[in-house]
Amino acid sequence: MSGILEDLLEIVGSRASSSIVERRCYAADASQIEGLPDYVVRPKSTNEVSRILRLCSRHQVPVTPRGAGTGLSGGASPVKGGLVLDMSSMNRIIDIDIANLQVIVEPGVVQERLNLALKPYGFFFPPDPGSSAVCTIGGMISNNSSGMRCVKYGTTRSYVLDLEAVLADGRVIHTGSKVLKSAAGYDLTRLFTGSEGTLGVITRAGLKIVPLPRSRRLVLACFEDAVIAGQAVLMVFSSGITPSACEILDKTTCQVLKRCDPKLAIPDDGDLILFEVDGPENSTVKECLHIAEICSPLALDVRVAKSQQEMDAIWAARRLVGAAVAKIDPAKTRIYMGEDVGVPMSQIPALIKRVQHITAKLDIPAMKYGHIGDGNLHIALFIDVMNEDQWEKLRIAADRIHKAALELGGTVSTEHGIGLARAQYMPEQVGQEALQVMRSIKRALDPNGILNPGKLGL
């Protein structure tokens, strides 16, 4: 690979580096998976990305695109070395086009910044991962990220209208247009969304936006156990109400949050479901009462949040869960494995039971929380990282959790992506034939396999 640094410097100047300090900083995303890159490059334009990819294709240098590196599956970890392409400097909001209900952005725009820019217009971009203060639109599109409000609004995929992408050989394509719907051939926009940087580098995106709801209300329903909570969720959805968020925080999660903020008005002796509804004032009031009525016979306690401040405090705490879990036991560390499974709605109670059984049998402390309204359960497993036996138990637990989700007709990843962490499950997840089709697509677009090699089980 000698010689390419000089070419990189010629393309992007001092925004290319092979210093060991920078290379170490780009070795991993937020997962445990790492690999040392040979170069780090921060392009600022599509033209630079195109020239870099042409160069890398010629020299067969692996390229791992990276947004903010908050991914939890090793997606942005350069496991085959080569070059990390840090897209965070391409961070312009190019056009806020309210008349056409869309925005055009570069991939390095951070989700929360986009929504702050849209707020004065009374619009928003709904997909909202827990990492939204940091993660980039490029990373969200590549992982088809979602979050708490996707139960009503859909995942990132539902909002991507057009992508500008640079292919492995440096060609630049557009996958869509400014229209809100189109029936023109293969849907390349959908193909690139969720492709985890394996098909091309996204350099620009046209995204649909929607008006901010006029009001939001929150019902807190506490249940004796998560299985009953899961049943209540099914009953609410079957009644015809689609909450704008429907989150579960199990007993342990509630206790941990109370330890972080004792003033927080949540119960700590049951499994809590947060049902949020949004829309016109009169309809949110009506839906809240209806949810409370449905949950009451099953719940230990049901109440509606009293004020906007209370709602804000509860949602802020919910967003902290990923980090707050450190409080569960200072001697233990949360490891992101088996953390993102999902099942069809009707199988939620069965999944919860299976996870309880798996973690109890292996004696691994676990917290369960997540977007139960779309069948997505996050499981936080804790171990003493100095204890090899516990690592072994953790690996067994994660594997059994993944297999349980598959057996229940679900998925090993609902939103964090496959990356390398879950690549081994791809044959079972999508089927051997479908995986072969994916490999053919990959070969057609990236014949030398330079784009994010080692990922997605390809």
Ligand SMILES: Cc1cc2nc3c(=O)[nH]c(=O)nc-3n(C[C@H](O)[C@H](O)[C@H](O)COP(=O)(O)OP(=O)(O)OC[C@H]3O[C@@H](n4cnc5c(N)ncnc54)[C@H](O)[C@@H]3O)c2cc1C
């Ligand atoms: C505390 C915490 C909470 C989280 N909560 C959620 C959640 O609620 N929902 C959720 O969905 N995820 C969540 N995540 C996971 C993660 O934040 C998301 O997947 C996020 O969208 C990744 O964005 P990023 O900019 O950090 O991307 P990165 O981690 O940098 O990259 C992710 C993938 O995208 C590819 N990529 C990045 N930019 C480009 C580009 N321009 N072109 C082509 N490929 C590219 C990378 O190669 C990689 O495969 C959470 C993570 C953390 C740490």
